[in-house]
Amino acid sequence: MSLEALYRDYIDCLNHRRWGELARFVSDDVKHNGRPLGVAGYRAMLVEDCERIPDLRFDVVLVAATPPLLAARINFDCSPAGTFLGLAINGRRVVFSENVFYRWEGQRIVEVWSVLDKLALEEQLAAGTI
């Protein structure tokens, strides 16, 4: 299975909230933006994201892979409750992207470098489009 196919299975796991399968795709020793979360901490982060953003869906629009690295651009179109990335979104619908790199060991993610497009959210707030 290609790294991209494996990655798309991982994203499917997230979109279906199949948290019991997460350890198939994520290493026990996973780091996220430098933080050693481990799979339990990584799962807790995702579960919390989905609780705060019930309509969260990961829409992968670009993928580039040079194993063991894979990069993705993920679009979001969702309604975060309360404060999100330091901004008072309060359930309004927002559209933004994440550009993210993953390093894999075998079939599992061991390190993630994620950047969320907060500037895009601020532009939507400033323009009054949300």
Added chain:
Amino acid sequence: MSLEALYRDYIDCLNHRRWGELARFVSDDVKHNGRPLGVAGYRAMLVEDCERIPDLRFDVVLVAATPPLLAARINFDCSPAGTFLGLAINGRRVVFSENVFYRWEGQRIVEVWSVLDKLALEEQLAAGTI
């Protein structure tokens, strides 16, 4: 030449401010985050960045490529004058990253999807480390 080698030549062009060579790497019709800048607008954007941040240097730390797409993570360690990404940096030294996708046609970049890690800058400001 591999797409990654070509990309590293492009980055070298930026780091040496060889603006006269930019059109070798960037299409006449280039778009940046959805804006149709063209190569002249793209060059103007880069020149302005380098004026506001004289010590700007593009340090490519991760690359993944599935032609015609290439993704990179670029680290910055620099001192932006005045306001940068809406934050009052005022010449202090900051460290942050960009995760960016490029779509190539032949030897040139035709589309860029860039996300700058503003959250990392805000954390540095909040922690008082800059």
